[in-house]
Amino acid sequence: MGVSVSMLASGSRGNSAVVQTSKTKILVDAGISCRETFKRMRVLGEDPRTLSAILVTHEHADHISGLFVLAKKLRIPVFLTGATHQTWSRTMRDENGVRPQLERLEVFCPGRSFQVGDIAVTPFTIPHDAADPVGFTFRAEGVKIGFATDLGYIPASVRDHLRGCEVLVMESNHDLEMLRVGPYPWSVKQRVMSRVGHLSNDALAEFFTNGYDGEAAYVVLAHLSEANNHPELARGAAMKALGPRQTLLRNRVMLASQTEPLEPIRL
Numbered sequence: 001m002g003v004s005v006s007m008l009a010s011g012s013r014g015n016s017a018v019v020q021t022s023k024t025k026i027l028v029d030a031g032i033s034c035r036e037t038f039k040r041m042r043v044l045g046e047d048p049r050t051l052s053a054i055l056v057t058h059e060h061a062d063h064i065s066g067l068f069v070l071a072k073k074l075r076i077p078v079f080l081t082g083a084t085h086q087t088w089s090r091t092m093r094d095e096n097g098v099r100p101q102l103e104r105l106e107v108f109c110p111g112r113s114f115q116v117g118d119i120a121v122t123p124f125t126i127p128h129d130a131a132d133p134v135g136f137t138f139r140a141e142g143v144k145i146g147f148a149t150d151l152g153y154i155p156a157s158v159r160d161h162l163r164g165c166e167v168l169v170m171e172s173n174h175d176l177e178m179l180r181v182g183p184y185p186w187s188v189k190q191r192v193m194s195r196v197g198h199l200s201n202d203a204l205a206e207f208f209t210n211g212y213d214g215e216a217a218y219v220v221l222a223h224l225s226e227a228n229n230h231p232e233l234a235r236g237a238a239m240k241a242l243g244p245r246q247t248l249l250r251n252r253v254m255l256a257s258q259t260e261p262l263e264p265i266r267l
């Protein structure tokens with residue numbers, strides 16, 4: 001069956017994706033409700049009860065808001081860093097004011113790989129204003145997949161991790177001009193633009209031009225801002241930067257959506 005990537009939801013109202021082999025099914029982030037996660041998986045013909053594990057990149061609500069209910073319902077291991085878990089659980093209370101416990105908590109350290117079934121996972125540190133935010137690469141059946149969303153810029157260490165990926169899921173958060181003139185208060189604009197904020201279309205284009213090995217079969221543009229970006233601006237910037245490296249087999253550009261799941265990418 002090979003390896004596949006399904007983007008269930010992407011954007012500031014919730015992020016979630018599935019990376020799977022025939023043996024292992026990983027939910028990457030739990031930023032939409034349990035009900036919506038199940039619904040979107042079923043739309044793609046997937047049974048959510050067959051998920052093997054949940055991995056979380058960081059504790060912002062758009063990546064974690066569905067976690068507790070999903071973990072409780074599915075009783076599968078939840079992987080996050082110690083600091084992400086601490087920060088998240090500090091804010092969590094059940095109806096009795098008690099901190100709810102994750103039944104099967106697995107703590108990982110950025111930079112240290114671990115195995116989930118037949119998928120090797122490498123979490124790596126990304127610059128973002130959360131407790132201990134990470135991106136991931138996944139390796140299975142000779143294929144490597146990279147996820148890097150929610151990052152203010154792309155440091156050399158992240159570029160290194162993203163080398164040799166067959167699928168690259170990259171943040172293309174905002175168009176700088178739209179953000180500048182857009183509706184956000186100045187303090188929020190500054191946060192988004194900062195070194196620990198979000199990646200602009202231009203910053204991603206710069207990566208494609210100067211820091212990217214050109215190896216991916218698919219490039220998925222993710223975490224697009226609804227207020228400060230337009231899908232065609234994001235696509236245009238990426239396609240211009242990828243230029244002639246786009247062929248029938250390489251660098252096909254896809255856009256992940258907030259409102260509906262993307263057809264699975266099969267490798």
Ligand SMILES: [Zn+2]
Pocket residue numbers: 058060128130150
């Ligand atoms: Zn975030």
Ligand SMILES: [Zn+2]
Pocket residue numbers: 011012015060062063150223
């Ligand atoms: Zn986010």
